[in-house]
Amino acid sequence: MDGGKSTLVSKAGSVETGRAYDVDIKVRGRQVSLYLDGEEWGGFTDDKPAEPFRQVVTRDTKTGELIVKVVNAQSAAARTAVDLGGADVAPQAKVTTLAAAPDAVNTETSTAVAPRTSTFTGAADRFTYTFPANSVTFLRIRQR
Numbered sequence: 001m002d003g004g005k006s007t008l009v010s011k012a013g014s015v016e017t018g019r020a021y022d023v024d025i026k027v028r029g030r031q032v033s034l035y036l037d038g039e040e041w042g043g044f045t046d047d048k049p050a051e052p053f054r055q056v057v058t059r060d061t062k063t064g065e066l067i068v069k070v071v072n073a074q075s076a077a078a079r080t081a082v083d084l085g086g087a088d089v090a091p092q093a094k095v096t097t098l099a100a101a102p103d104a105v106n107t108e109t110s111t112a113v114a115p116r117t118s119t120f121t122g123a124a125d126r127f128t129y130t131f132p133a134n135s136v137t138f139l140r141i142r143q144r
Helices: none
Strands: 023-028 031-036 039-045 053-059 066-072 078-083 089-099 116-120 126-131 135-143
Touching: 053 078, 066 078, 066 126, 126 135
Parallel strands: none
Antiparallel strands: 023 031, 031 039, 053 066, 066 135, 078 126, 089 116, 089 135
16 A cells, blocks of 8 residues: 555556557456456456445436445345435336345356346335345336
8 A cells, every 4th residue: 555545456568548458357256357358467356355235326317217226245135225315206116136146157058147127116215125135236216
């Protein structure tokens, strides 16, 4: 750390300004590998503790919908209050959830992790929702 800043990967001179690259990032557990134009460029092991629960609300500028994005990295479901800051919203939300065991891997022949869609009818300015264990959830809520 230098002056409160840290660098995960630094490789001077290996990326040219103005040139297009094919960038690929592969994550296996806590190991992150970075590839440029199909060649391994660098990598690191993420040894920082993972936040067990994160949420953010954004607005889709094309549809006007509010999107509640939640990651629940805990091994138990989390019933959570959602506050949309006074927004006037429709009571029905479209829900897309990816939930699986932390070590689940999709392969050519099996899909252990796949999106599940549903509808939630309790959306409001303030509401509660139960986010499944080990999941990423998107709630799309139409504003009125």
